[in-house]
Amino acid sequence: MIVEKRRDEPSDQFPVGMRVLAVDDDPICLRLLETLLRKCQYHVTTTSQAITALEMLRENKNYFDLVISDVHMPDMDGFKLLELVGLEMDLPVIMLSANGDTRLVMQGITHGACDYLLKPVRIEELKNIWQHVVRRRHLDSRDRNSSNIKDKSFVKGNGAGSANSDPDAKLGKKRKDQNGDDDDEQDENEHENEDPSSQKKPRVVWSVELHRKFVAAVNQLGLDKAVPKKILELMNVEKLTRENVASHLQKYRLYLRRISSVASQQANMVAALGGPDSPYLRMDPVNFSDFSGSAQLQNNALRPISPAGVHGKLNTPARLGLHVLSPSGMVQLGHCQILRSSVNESIKYQPGLLPIDQAGTIFQGMPTSLEFDHFQHKKGVIGGEELHPSNNNSGTFPISRNFSDSSSSSSSLASLPNGSLTMQGHVEDRQSRKAFQINSDSPHHLLDHCRWHIPIPQQTAATNLSISHLRLETQNQAGLTSDMMQNKLDICNHADFLSDSGNPSMTTQAAYPCLRVEDPKCTSMVLHGNTGLGLTGQPGFDSLVTEQGRPYSDYMGNELGSLEDVVAAMFKRV
């Protein structure tokens, strides 16, 4: 029997009964996911809040085997959750999203996701997710086993060997198979290739203090020279094995690499913008001996923040350090928990200076965290509520603008890093207090007032739009009464939709039919109350179609190829 303290069910039934935590703010997807997972015979817990998920995970580290999380959530960015879980609990995390954009997927992987699934999730994909658990366990146990053999009780090593042999023959066999595959990984991972063992030791929790010690030790040694054994000695913590340190070190390095690429750009920003020098030069007791000025800036920007989820506050220099780098600061927020104090590393990773616009582009390549941060502004929810006051009013998130607007952003961001980074840190507290809500409760004033002040259609306006398949030529803008707006939302209450479209005056040269709507009531295509094809009895549509033949043929978009069909289908008689 595998020594699985965490498992309730006998592990030879694995993957049956694998304990999954599912996190998604969308109730439909969550419900579906739950049902699918149950169908796969997993044990499922669900929550719609990332914060709750973290609490559950922290409450009992060993209670879950796997986490599946949506990427876009209002209270916390999925990637951040991913990182926190990876750091604190070392559980495999699978990301889920409706958006399969390559950049997002890349982000997911770099943040440490085991897998990235697209919605709608299919049961076939879920049936295989257990592999991530096994893989991780396999690697972990191999690490630990090698440490056993090396510095600790050999009993365990031997015991593990024999313990593994029988009761879990199935799993053991899987591991042997995996061993062959994993050899390459192992080499890269700086772990020795010992015989695979299923010996499981309790997970090590990298608490704040532990991590601080770790970082201090690493800094003392110098990142390049930091070897797990020496770190272990310096840390002088009982019950910590060399392998624990080794795997943690590896993660740490990855994070640093990631920050440094961001940080170096930040440093360039700072340098380019010529922020105030003195505040940046205040150092932390950690050994910063070999710094250049810009490195200092970026180091200060990367204040020590413990990974365990409870981040220390930023010092002033760091605050200021972050401020100029506003969007990069924002991006930093997204990766807040990976900011480490190790200045040495950041120096090493500092490539050439990047021009601001390049950095801007890079940041634009990370829409998720930016979006998230933007929402933070919008709601003024973060600790630094005056965050980007300039951004609050505009609907967009102008990255380049921030770069140039150091003064305003400095004031706005003066409290940003502190607030936001602590926010990141005190994920549990802050975020519960300050609900990062996407604006789902925005005022529905529109329902009551008509504010349709759109300068309606020049035909050209929509030409570059694939959606422009259907243009509503609302001749009578003012005619949209509040009543109609209201009714739009009383969906399906109007039967007189399109009643007026009997006049298929196709004035547009566009290849598709447009509805010339004289009567305001017909402006909206929503008013589609009939159960039957709402388009029945709308002779206008028929004639539109026939007049135009197949108007959609030259309309674009692979993505909208089906949309053409949609529109075509809409007008077809069935």
Added chain:
Amino acid sequence: MLGLAAEQLRADMNRLLALLFHQGVLDEQFLQLQQLQDESSPNFVSEVVNIYFHESEKLLRNLRAFLMDGEFSDYKKIGMHLNQFMGSSSSIGAKRVRNVCVAFRAASDQNNRIGCIRALEMLEHEYCYLKNKLLELFQMEQQRVLAAGVRYPAQHN
């Protein structure tokens, strides 16, 4: 007699479903939903779809509010809402709704207000149609169950 009604209703339902598939309103994901319905979750489909209706109407209201709220709409927020709408629509197999969301998102990425408004109109239309049809379907199912129940009093669904 009553048995015939049940059979008739079943046939009607199948016809309606076939129609919806043909029109591209629904896709295979909806079938997956149906397959997940069993004795342990007998009303799974209607439960999920009702949640979908509820959420979607909220999303649509918000989208409209965002777009109509003055000169400058918050396209990022719109994008986030659309993302959720896309996710939920694709999860229940609402193919056309999802496609319109995709177009809508393209418009919002370009900050194209007019395009967004048109997309919104279309989205509302598609959603409305879908809702009507699904409600019709559920109604037929209810009637069918009743009819079948009456015919075979021993078998209670």
